[in-house]
Amino acid sequence: MMTTSPTEREIFYQALTIRIRILIMIVSFFPMLLTTGILFYKFNQLYTEKMQTHTLELVQKHSLEIDTFLLEKLGNIRYVARQFDNNQPPSAFLKYHLENLRNEYGDVFTDLGLVNQNGIQFAYEGPFKLENADYSLAHWFINATQRPYYISDVFTGLRGYPHFIISIRIASADVNYILRATVNFGAFNSLVENIHIGKTGIAFIINTKGQLQTKKEISLNRAFVSFITDPRNYDDNETVFTRQQDDITGKKYLCVASMLKHINWLMVFRQDINDAFSELWKTQILTLICFIAGCIAILSVAFILPKSIVRRLSAADEKNEAMNQQVVESGRLATIGELAAGIAHEINNPVAIMIEEAGWMEDLLEEEESEGTKNMDEFKRSLKQINTQGKRCKEITHKLLSFARKNDSTTNDVQINDTIMEIVSLTAQMAKYNNVLIKTILNKNIPYIRISPSEMQQVILNLINNAIDAMEKTGGTITIETKISQIEANHLVITIEDDGPGIPKNNLDRIFDPFFTTKPVGKGTGLGLSICYGIIQKMGGKIDVNSQVGVGTRFRIWIPFQEETKKSI
Amino acid sequence: MDSVAHTQKNKDVIDVLLVDDEKGYLDVLSNRLSRRFIHSTKAFSGTQALQILRKKDFDVIVLDLKMEDMGGIEVLKIIKKMAPELPVIILTGHGSQTAAKEGIELGAFDYLSKPCELTDLIKKIKQACGKTSDMLDTPE
Numbered sequence: 089m090m091t092t093s094p095t096e097r098e099i100f101y102q103a104l105t106i107r108i109r110i111l112i113m114i115v116s117f118f119p120m121l122l123t124t125g126i127l128f129y130k131f132n133q134l135y136t137e138k139m140q141t142h143t144l145e146l147v148q149k150h151s152l153e154i155d156t157f158l159l160e161k162l163g164n165i166r167y168v169a170r171q172f173d174n175n176q177p178p179s180a181f182l183k184y185h186l187e188n189l190r191n192e193y194g195d196v197f198t199d200l201g202l203v204n205q206n207g208i209q210f211a212y213e214g215p216f217k218l219e220n221a222d223y224s225l226a227h228w229f230i231n232a233t234q235r236p237y238y239i240s241d242v243f244t245g246l247r248g249y250p251h252f253i254i255s256i257r258i259a260s261a262d263v264n265y266i267l268r269a270t271v272n273f274g275a276f277n278s279l280v281e282n283i284h285i286g287k288t289g290i291a292f293i294i295n296t297k298g299q300l301q302t303k304k305e306i307s308l309n310r311a312f313v314s315f316i317t318d319p320r321n322y323d324d325n326e327t328v329f330t331r332q333q334d335d336i337t338g339k340k341y342l343c344v345a346s347m348l349k350h351i352n353w354l355m356v357f358r359q360d361i362n363d364a365f366s367e368l369w370k371t372q373i374l375t376l377i378c379f380i381a382g383c384i385a386i387l388s389v390a391f392i393l394p395k396s397i398v399r400r401l402s403a404a405d406e407k408n409e410a411m412n413q414q415v416v417e418s419g420r421l422a423t424i425g426e427l428a429a430g431i432a433h434e435i436n437n438p439v440a441i442m443i444e445e446a447g448w449m450e451d452l453l454e455e456e457e458s459e460g461t462k463n464m465d466e467f468k469r470s471l472k473q474i475n476t477q478g479k480r481c482k483e484i485t486h487k488l489l490s491f492a493r494k495n496d497s498t499t500n501d502v503q504i505n506d507t508i509m510e511i512v513s514l515t516a517q518m519a520k521y522n523n524v525l526i527k528t529i530l531n532k533n534i535p536y537i538r539i540s541p542s543e544m545q546q547v548i549l550n551l552i553n554n555a556i557d558a559m560e561k562t563g564g565t566i567t568i569e570t571k572i573s574q575i576e577a578n579h580l581v582i583t584i585e586d587d588g589p590g591i592p593k594n595n596l597d598r599i600f601d602p603f604f605t606t607k608p609v610g611k612g613t614g615l616g617l618s619i620c621y622g623i624i625q626k627m628g629g630k631i632d633v634n635s636q637v638g639v640g641t642r643f644r645i646w647i648p649f650q651e652e653t654k655k656s657i
Numbered sequence: 658m659d660s661v662a663h664t665q666k667n668k669d670v671i672d673v674l675l676v677d678d679e680k681g682y683l684d685v686l687s688n689r690l691s692r693r694f695i696h697s698t699k700a701f702s703g704t705q706a707l708q709i710l711r712k713k714d715f716d717v718i719v720l721d722l723k724m725e726d727m728g729g730i731e732v733l734k735i736i737k738k739m740a741p742e743l744p745v746i747i748l749t750g751h752g753s754q755t756a757a758k759e760g761i762e763l764g765a766f767d768y769l770s771k772p773c774e775l776t777d778l779i780k781k782i783k784q785a786c787g788k789t790s791d792m793l794d795t796p797e
Contacts, residue, residue, distance in 0.1 A: 433723065436750035437679050440772035444685040447775055451692050482772050 097405075101398050108394035116386040124379050128372070135368045143285070143344050143357060143364075144327055150283055150291060151346040151355040157279060158350050161196065161271060162237060162254055164189060168200070169256040169267045178202050178211030186213045189269075198251065198270040203229065205264045214270065216247050228253050232266050239351045242273060242301045249273070252301075277303050280355070286366075289359035296352045306358070307336055316345040316354060331361070410618050432485035439485070443478035446471045501536040502544060504582060504647070508568055511548050515556065523563030524556050531571045534580045537649045539627050547620045547631075551584045551643050554616065558588040558641070579629070579646040590637040599633055671786055672714070673697045676706040676732065677721040677748070682771075689775055695782060703727030707735055715743065716786040719778070720765075722749040722756050730759060737764045744785035748773065 168185045182200045189197045199214020207224025223229040228240035232255040240253040255268040280302045283291035293301040298313030300306060312332045315321060321328045327346045334341065340361040345354045362369075450471050453464065512526050519526050548568075555566045564587045573579040591599065598604045600621040624631045628648050635641040673690065675697050677683050683699040690697045698713070700706035703724050710718075718736060722729035733745055747760045747768035757768035766785045769778060 433750050436771045437682065440750060441679065441681045441685060443772045444682060444689060444775070448685045448689050451689055478772060482770075486770065 097402075101402055104401070105394045105398045108397060109390045112390040112393065113386060116390070117383075120379070120382055120386070124375065124382075128375055131371065131375075132368065135365075135371075139364065139368075140329060140344075143342075143359075144329070146283075146285065147291075147327060147344045147346045147355060147357045150280070150357075151348060154279055154293070154355060155349050157276070158239060158254075158348070161269075162239065162256075162350065164193070164197075165254045165256050165267060165269045166237065168269075169258050172258050172263075172265075172267065174260075174263050179213065182211055182213035194275070195272050196275045198272050201268045201270075202258075203255075203266045203268060205233070205266075209268075218246065221246060228255065228268075229266070232257065232268070241295045241299065241353075250303075252276075283357070285357070286359055286363045288363040289357065291355065291357045293348075293353050293355055296354070301353055307334060308332075309334075312343070316343070316356065319347075322347060332358070410622070435481060435485050439478050439481045443475055446474040446478070499538050499540050502539055502541045503536055504534060504544065504570055504580065505530040505532070507541060507544055508548060508570065508582070511545060511552060512568070515549065515552050518553075519556055519566070522556050522560045524559050525565045526552070527565055527567045529567065529569040531569075534570050534572060535649045537580065537647050539647065543623045543627075547623050547645065548582070548584070550616045550620050555584065555586040555588060555641070559586060562588065564588050564640075573646055576646050576648075578650065579648050582645045582647070583642060584645075585640060585642040587640040590639055591633070591635040591641055592637055596633065596635055600631075671695045671716045671782060673782060674700060674706060674709060674715040674718045676700045676703065676718060676724075676729075678702055678724045678726075679721070686775075690779070693775075693779060695779065703729070703732035706732060707739075710736065710739060717766075717782050718743060718745045719748050719782070720745050721771075722747060722760070730756065730763065733760055733763050733765060746778075746781050746785060748778070 168189070171185065172181060182202065186197065186200045189200075199212065199216065199218070201209045201214070201218065201221075202211040203209045203223055207222055207226070207229050209218055209221045209223060212219045212221070226245070227243075228238065231240070232238040232253075236257050238253075238255045240255070242250050242252045244250055250273045251270050252273070253268050253270055255266050258265045258267055280291050280293055283289075290306075292306055294308070294313070295301055296317050298308055298310070298317065300308075309332070312330070315330055316328055321330075327344055330343050330345070332341045332343050333339070341358045342361050342364045344357045346356075347354055450468070453467055453471070456464070508528060508530065512528060516526065552566060552568075559566075567583070567585045569583040569585070571581055571583075573581040575581075595604075595606060600617050604618075621631055624645055624647070629646045631643065631645045633641065633643050671694070673695055675683050675686060675690075678701055680701055683701065687697045687699055698709055698715070700709050704726055706718070706720075720729050720732060720736075724732075729747065729749070733747075736743060736745060741764070744766040745760075745764070747757055747765050748771060749757060749768065750771035757765075757770075760768060767781055769781060
């Protein structure tokens, strides 16, 4: 990352963001899809199976009940038929047995009748006047003559009410009658009518022609009827599972049909599909909602997390780079320092000789003085000048040496005012060039602080240089002030203020960011203030900036001190 | 060191050993000191200084820190072994306070930076041989 340009870095981070995003999506979506899919499928299968089993059991149970009912009633009539005695008056026989049946089973049986082989009901006991009624053409009669017993379909017949007939053939040497009993339709119907499942589940009975044998008003389409009446569709349980769509309403139904054993009727159970599967569908919707919520969560994470990671990574990279630059910068400064120290030493020796030689000449001239020489005064002036200039050289080399030897991060007790004065004298020449005046208001009572003098020097030098750079065209004043902070306890505050052009607000927020610079390419690295910020942070202090365009800029640095260091002078 | 104290009491001239590899500097310094009643012997290297010191006693040694054959600090250590009480003034062109402070820790009397005022040097020399017991009170 060190050698790449900002654009390349941006592309790298974008690619990294996308890679992380894709990875998160694959890793999260794949198991979620798999798990949800399997659960969804298995749950559907199990629920459907369970529901079918439950319905089948119900239908079988009720079919058995109806079968039992019919078998019982058939048994009753068969018993009555066996009791028939031709010597007994038929009316008395019927009356006696109908009474018995009613006593035993309530009004299940409506009436009893004896029909001769010509279809004439010669004896009748019941509420209707059906004596001598002619059944010779009735469908039930034709069937009843052909088999020992017969249970008819439900029909209205002569009486005009729906009913069905159980008939037994009484055949002996001297008689060939048919004993017929009418079963109260209401009693039979209530057996089926009371079956309910869910909100819409109903039961009904049809014959093999698809005609309803119970009261319900239900429309059945032909395909459905032919399917459920086809014996080939029945499994071992004698039930068939199918779906039916109502021709009129278009509603879809789940249907289960079961063949009754003793009569060619089918017990059918029908429930609206929406009702039958409502719980399943609710669960499916809930699963779907959970799945969508999971997707949204994954997508959010996939979009937010990589950005945040890459942002942190980029910040860490930048910080790292800034630190590397700082190391390079420090190294550079150290090299310059060493070089300066070498040069200063080399200069100091000849300057010392120069000064001493001038001094020696002054010594010698003192001896000559009595004799009086024309140019004596000029000699003296010149020697004095050599001495003065030599001292000036000494000052310069001492400043250089002082700068060089302080260029390390070892901490020391530092009087910040001295550091400021050193830097002011170092930068005085440059300030003068740029028509900048440096004013100092230094509080003499500020305590010593334990910091690295070199780093502090770097910070102040940087701020002064920036101020001078900002005012190079206009000139101006830099005011440096030191005092004990009134805001922060045990902190001293250094204020460096200029009356330069100021910093625009949008730049002000980024001023301590690494690589942020407004200077032309090649002139500023954009690291100066970021390094200053780092140094002050390391010292446990803080730095802030206030600026107003056209008015000036003020940097404030707070450095903590300990009460004891105040005295450790 | 008793002999030095004795010498100090009995004669006005102070005997100083100047150690520096800058011949030109030593020559002119020696001349100027002699005019001020300070007798000086010149040594142009650390080795030479130690040789001279074995033969003769001095009141004060003025020692440069950076020399070609042997560093001033090294010479100081040897002098302090030979004559622990002999005051040594460090005169350095390097301007490094760290080295000078190291010298003080090793027993040097004080230090001065080159180029220095002759009067300052003489003042230090006189302090060194006259008031060695109060050396810690001496300002730079």
